[in-house]
Amino acid sequence: FSTSPIASNAVFSRSSVVLSASKNKAKTISRTKWAEARGYGSTASSEETVTAASSGLMTNDEGLEYVRLVNANGDTSDVYLYGGVVTSYVVGGQEYIAVRPDAKMDGSKPISGGLSHCWPQFGPGEIQQHGFARNVNWTVKSMTETTVELEMAPSDYTKAMWDKEFLCTFSVALEDDKLSTKMFVENKGEESFDFQAALHSYFTVSAMNNLSIAGSFKGKEFLNKMVGGGEMQTEDRDEITISEEYDRVYMGVNDPVLKDSGIGKTLTVLNTAGYEDTVLWNPYGNEGMGYNNFVCVESVKFNPVTLEGGATWTGDMALMVGDM
Ligand SMILES: O=P(O)(O)OC[C@H]1O[C@@H](O)[C@H](O)[C@@H](O)[C@@H]1O
Numbered sequence: 001f002s003t004s005p006i007a008s009n010a011v012f013s014r015s016s017v018v019l020s021a022s023k024n025k026a027k028t029i030s031r032t033k034w035a036e037a038r039g040y041g042s043t044a045s046s047e048e049t050v051t052a053a054s055s056g057l058m059t060n061d062e063g064l065e066y067v068r069l070v071n072a073n074g075d076t077s078d079v080y081l082y083g084g085v086v087t088s089y090v091v092g093g094q095e096y097i098a099v100r101p102d103a104k105m106d107g108s109k110p111i112s113g114g115l116s117h118c119w120p121q122f123g124p125g126e127i128q129q130h131g132f133a134r135n136v137n138w139t140v141k142s143m144t145e146t147t148v149e150l151e152m153a154p155s156d157y158t159k160a161m162w163d164k165e166f167l168c169t170f171s172v173a174l175e176d177d178k179l180s181t182k183m184f185v186e187n188k189g190e191e192s193f194d195f196q197a198a199l200h201s202y203f204t205v206s207a208m209n210n211l212s213i214a215g216s217f218k219g220k221e222f223l224n225k226m227v228g229g230g231e232m233q234t235e236d237r238d239e240i241t242i243s244e245e246y247d248r249v250y251m252g253v254n255d256p257v258l259k260d261s262g263i264g265k266t267l268t269v270l271n272t273a274g275y276e277d278t279v280l281w282n283p284y285g286n287e288g289m290g291y292n293n294f295v296c297v298e299s300v301k302f303n304p305v306t307l308e309g310g311a312t313w314t315g316d317m318a319l320m321v322g323d324m
Contacts, residue, residue, distance in 0.1 A: 055145040062106035067140065067148045069174040077174045080114070082107045084138035084150045084170045087114035089179050091321045096267055098202040098294035110134040113202045113294070115181065115317075117170070120162060120195035122279075122300060127161045130200065133168065146174045165189025183274070183315040190309035197274065197315050198300040200281075206262025208282070208292050213240040215256040215278070223249040242295065245284040249302055253278040256297050259324055266322040274315030275299035 055070040058078075066080040066087070078088040089097045099105075099113030110116065111134070119133035136157065138150035152168040165188040173180040187193060205211045217235045224233050225247040235250065239259075254271035256278050269278075279298035283291050299317045307313055 057140070057143075060105055064105060064107055067143055069146050069148060069172065071146050071174045071176060073176060075174060077172065077179055079148050079150070079172050080111060081138050081140065081150065083111055083114075083116060083134040083136070084152060084168075085111050085114040085116050085134065086172055086179070086181065087111065089174075089319060094263060094265065094321075095204055096319065096321065098204045098290075100202065100294065101290040102288055112289075116200040116202070117183070118196070118198035118200050118298075118300075119168065119183075119185075120164075120166075120193075120197070122196040122198045122302060130198075131196075132158050132161065134200075138170065141169070148172050164193040165191075166193070166195075178270070178318045178320040180318040181316070183317075185307065185313040185315075187307040187309050187311050192306055192308045192311075194304040194306050196301055196304050197313070198279065198298050198302075199275070199315070199317055200279075200296060200298050201269070201317075202294050202296050203258055203267060205258075205293055205295050206260050208242055208284070208295070210260050210262035211242065211295060212259045212261075213242075213256050213280070213295075213297060214238065214259060215240075216253055217250060220253050221251050223251070225249070240280065242280070242282050242284060245286075246280050246282045248280045249300065250278045250280065251302065252276060254299070258295070258297060261324065264324045266324055268320045268322065269297060269299060270316075270318040270320060271299050272316045272318070274313060275301055275317055277302045 053068065053070050053074065053076050055068050057065060058068050059065050064080060064082050066078045069077045076088065076090045077086060079086050087097060087099050088095060097114055099111065103112040105111060117133035118130040121127055121131040123130065133152060136152060136155065138152045141149040141151045149169060149171045154166060167186045167188050169184040171182045183197060217240055218238050220235050221232055222235055224231050226245055254276055256269045258267040277300040279296065279300050281296035281298065283289050285291060301315065305313050
């Protein structure tokens with residue numbers, strides 16, 4: 001976990017024109033091609049080569065597999081099969097997705113970070129906290145340099161806690177100007193079932209007092225889980241700043257924009273289908289979790305969906321970086 005503007009897994013600088021590769025694989029591209037791809041023109045000698053991040057299936061130091069996506073700009077994104085979770089989105093050398101310093105990256109528990117799925121349940125309830133999608137292995141159905149499609153089908157493990165005929169497909173596309181995700185749920189059976197869905201997204205923050213979150217918050221009701229057993233309150237601010245522990249479900253807010261004055265960047269969370277609500281979570285003051293360098297701005301369908309036999313549900317969420 002690093003707050004450095006230079007991501008550890010995709011280091012580059014304009015002067016040295018070096019793109020570091022993952023340790024698993026490396027490929028070289030001509031410096032000219034690299035410079036052109038980044039819009040710097042073709043002034044460099046074509047004899048010089050740089051090492052670019054490679055796309056493909058990788059394995060981390062602790063044996064978990066992930067798919068690395070790389071686009072022509074040199075932006076990268078990593079998607080772990082365990083939990084089907086996007087753990088990294090690097091644009092221009094800046095990492096926008098956070099993984100907590102206390103996260104387990106070995107499959108012993110859900111990865112505490114990334115765009116973590118809460119499915120078929122959000123929070124506590126009849127089955128385990130945040131459901132099971134985040135701690136089962138998803139299967140790769142297809143991939144290219146910039147896209148991956150993962151699938152999660154019932155197993156004995158999931159059936160033991162939730163015996164429904166579902167099929168989930170999660171697609172991630174690293175586009176030139178955004179990272180697009182799609183969660184597609186199918187009811188493969190004849191009986192209807194209910195579910196909640198969320199991307200429990202962890203985003204990097206240079207420091208909490210540099211962060212504000214814009215969006216249609218003002219006048220919206222939120223469930224404040226930090227008050228007693230949970231209390232409905234009404235937001236009176238246009239932009240949210242966080243200086244205490246937060247655990248709030250903002251009903252009907254799905255257009256949050258993170259503004260980080262420390263790096264002068266915005267991150268827009270584009271929820272264009274399915275995810276109707278926004279959860280803000282930060283364990284303010286918890287040094288072990290690294291509270292000062294991440295915020296969870298979660299894309300959530302809080303009120304359960306009832307899916308009839310044969311029906312489908314789609315959750316579309318994309319991330320777009322901009323300047324402040
Ligand atoms: O600790 P977990 O299960 O990974 O979830 C992270 C947090 O997720 C939030 O949504 C919950 O309200 C917190 O209680 C929880 O700690």
